[in-house]
Amino acid sequence: MSTNNKQRINIAITAMGGQGGGVLADWIIGMAEHSGWIAQTTSVPGVAQRTGATIYYLELFKPVSGQLEAPVLSLSPASGDVDLVIAAELMEAGRAIQRGFVTPDRTTLIASSHRAYAVSEKEALGNALSDPEVIHQAAGEMAQRYLCFDMAALATQTGSVVSAVLFGALCGSRVLPFERDAFEQAIRNGGVGVDASLRAFAAGHDQALKGDGCTDLPQQAPQVYQWIYQGQDEGIRQLLARVEQAFPAELQAPLTEGVRRLLDHTGLTYAELYVQRMQQVLQLEQANQPDGGRLLSQRVAARLAVWMAYEDTIRVAEIKTRSRRFQGLYQEVGIDAQQVSYFHEYLHPRIDEVAETLPAGLGRWVLKTGWASSLLNRLFAGPKTVSTQSLRGFLPLYLVARMRRWRHRTLRYALEQERIEQWLALLTELSRTDAPLALEVAQLPELIKGYGKTHARGLRNFSILCQAAKHLQGQTDSAGILLGLHQAALQSEAGTELAAALREAGMDALAHELGHPNVQAQVVQVMEPQAAG
């Protein structure tokens, strides 16, 4: 640090529109000016006011007594010359590091660990969420001090916004040579939402005192299930005893979880079918691979349970009418059951879903018979807004939910079991001839999700990849190629990338089957704003 810099503190605040970055800058400026410092701030809002990222840049200068010259303050941050970076969101902290604003010899980085996901992360078909660890690691290495915790959560708890928590964290970090009183006075002078801001400020301040680094409580995603049945039903107890007896240790937890899901979905008989199917898969694996970690069985245990617990109209109606779900919604919007509220469910069953709820034979007949289809279509399908807090909306859904007793007779049940059996048959074949490929095929049902068109698209991709697997059987790196196809299927709804990948793998016929007229691959390049560093 040169002698010049001793009198000056350079601060960059990176925030997104609506996070209160401007208010935070004003507080800091107000505090500095009140304490006799010379302060300057500027920003480049531009189009960034609409959800984009904005950088506010501040310089605080402490005049020495008798000094008449005015300092020349800069209007933009320079790399290596920033004492303090305040990031109102985790990825913005990463961006500040990328731009060279965070340097080990002098920069304190204060960041909120919460995420505001970018469109590219949200719109992906698969999982495109950025890894927060990458930011923590770079920040740990590049910042002189790194303070990070979930300030958005504290803001919600205190009924304020993230900028007030950041201001509190700034105070708690003791980076600026101002006392807590001066901080709080700046908030009072601002005059808007003072009480809530002071609460949030205090929360941020206290959390900052807990130390540097990311001080969030570790949030580990549940990895292993450990449900224990505590009821008296003899059938369930017997089934669970069978699982305990027939499966090796590594399959206990997944199998039990699978059983739980299917009991919740349909009932005991269906759960028994699951266990029976899993026994076949296990035997198959044992026969073909006497040793090993039962990887295939583990994968199938999860995929089969998720698939068997498919979301039909009965399932949706049941979820929608359960009391647990009501409690969850009350909690999410912050009210209780006593308060008058209405849940308006947006449903749009298509004729397919209606017919699939009918007994298999009748359902097939309806779908084939024009007049019957259009009659049912008029009666049950189409856009609906159902209010589940009123009897008129609740009762019909409740009745549909009760139909789960007859689920095994429905057309949807028949269709799903047929597809599941086909998949299991393919697995049986492949595990004899091409075990690594079988492991990839075991993952394919991940493609099937959603409802309506989305479900149909997933099913189509699944079926094409199953055919591709048959084709690839025994080829060099067949598993690797199938994995590539699986990833290509997650690139876009249109399937352009999947078609290209299929062609590349020499499966033109399947690419053709995927067919997508009028759809061109759209190349969308999102450019970063020009970097100032």
Place this chain on the structure above:
Amino acid sequence: MAERSFKKEVKKLHAGAGETFQGEGILAVTKALLQSGVAYVGGYQGSPISHLMDVLADAKDEILDDMGVHFETSASEATAAAMLSASVHYPLRGAVTWKSTVGTNVASDALANLASGGVTGGTVVVIGEDYGEGSSIMQERTHAFAMKSHIWLLDPRPNLPSIVDAVEKSFELSEASNTPVMLQMRIRACHVHGHFTAKDNVKPSFTLGDALENPQRDLSRIVLPPSTFVHEKEKLEDRLPAAIQFIKEHRLNEVFDGPRKDIGLVVQGGCYNTTIRALEHLGLADAFGNSEIPLYVLNVAFPLVDDELLAFAQDKSALLLIEEGGPEFIEHEINSIFARAGCTTRLLGKSMLPRYGEYTCDVIKDGLRQFLQQQTPDLLQDEVGIKLVPSKPLSVEALDQAVPARPAGFCTGCPERPVFSAIKQLQREQGDFHISCDIGCHLFSILPPFNIGATTMGYGLGGASASAFNVPSSKPAIAIMGDGGFWHNGLTSGIGNSVFNKSDGVNLIIDNAYTAATGGQDILSSKADNPERSTQHSIARAVEGVGVKWVKTLTRTYDVKAMKQALKEAVTTKGVGPKVIVAQSECMLNRQRREKRERRKEIQDGQRVVESRFAIDGDTCTGDRACIRLSGCPSLTVKPNPDPWRSDPVTHIDNSCVGCGLCGENVHADILCPSFVKVEVVRNAGWLERQRRRLSQAVIGWLQRRAVKRQELDLLEGVSR
């Protein structure tokens, strides 16, 4: 109706002589206009000078009326520039403002005429130079316009006292040389917070009323042959020398001397602070701008003053010119000056510094270092200052993959989003269309997740830029304009043109009740009553007035189905000339700001108030996110899947949801999943409503408990660790 109220800031404009004025750069300009005795002000909003217009609009009652200053929100930059004609014959000081270079492009006709005839009263154009990081427009320099029309261009150092002084001097310079003056403010200077010592406001000595009572005309100032030929001569032989004389006398350009006499820096005023910081980093200046190397600061970027330059260059072997942007007009001109005068000092500019892009501290520092290493091998030996950023460790390189881009998008609940959801759904059914876009918030439809629109040719030119596609085809071109662009010129350049040329195209006009993109300023079709302006003029009637036969107005853009239907009809209807759809819904950002306050009051007063927001059933959401690809709403976001057996994130609606209803509409229009639920919470519900609720809750509760018991649901809840 502007996004931000400046009522509080406007009070600062009363500050008298000696008082310290604290505030934003743009507010300081307003104060400087009042200190200069300005008689009238106009302009067109746009970043970075929108606030200047908003401040003036809010200042009307507070101060402008008392001061006898007339303020107008001009219909376009051309209108604003033409407004300056009031100063041609009368000693009236006038100022206008706009975003440049786009606004200057629009204004160029009037500007050229104004500059040709010249002015009597001081005329100043405050230019918001939207260049560099954060700019929303094509990267060009206003400098070219100044040179070609002979309009003087001031580029003051970016601190409040210099800016205020430059405004005052601009009027004097304009009057001394009978030439309009542009005052250039870069983005950061517009938004800089600082302070200066105020002077008293001055009432205009001659008023617009005086002019109307005693009209005057001076034939020699009117742009008409043969005067035009005389004007050209006068510009070079009279006005330019007068301007140079004034610039020299009043020392508008500044020399900051330094001990190193053999080299020097020539700097645009706007780049001064950054240059000083770069010098400081190299150990060649202190915090107060005392530099080892002498600087000549061009607060006037055009015209240049030969004598001053030659005097500065004298005894120096080399100069570095810091001139931001391209082409390097100043470099060319100084080289000409030196060549003409036989000056042998070497001028280095773009050979040391990049030819394009914003001159940030790092950029200037690199250029300076290179210049000094070449020209003075001794000077950089004691480089202290800033430690260089260490070479990128792996952890920083990993950020390139992790940190996502954040393109601008529509705000939460924006009423324009459903329009583009509808277009996306229409394109899925009918294939893609050629879509011309315009300037305004709706431009964000070009970006993900909508990916709609092919070109943007200028403000209000959405309709015009589809005009070539006026040929028989099964799929007509679709042109999009905002209400702002429509009134700016789209009515004539787009709609009128299509009617006249019998186009079959589709014009979609987004009407959100004011110019939302620039901060909610009122325009002709604004919904609100504005005591100062005449509003509520219908866009539909306007297009009918120029001859459109097929017009549909949709008053609720959130109705995606109706929007899709209207678009479908428009693209399939043939032979009626251009088809116009007006899509109306108020900007949600401003509406929320207003309604939140009203709602809070109603709740306090005990009135029944319904608050709504959307939520998602985590149990039915399977994580495909088709909904997000149709929306992109900031409140419609994701969270990691709570079910480890499913890897894809699930959709989640956060607390910022304003319950606009688009999610539900998309579910219905595009047959999405059944996970969306609108939760309405009733505050201050009446007795009857509460009783009805209790009754249904009792029955529902009983049925739910029964289901739990029968299916042992309570025993089947998942537990994991």
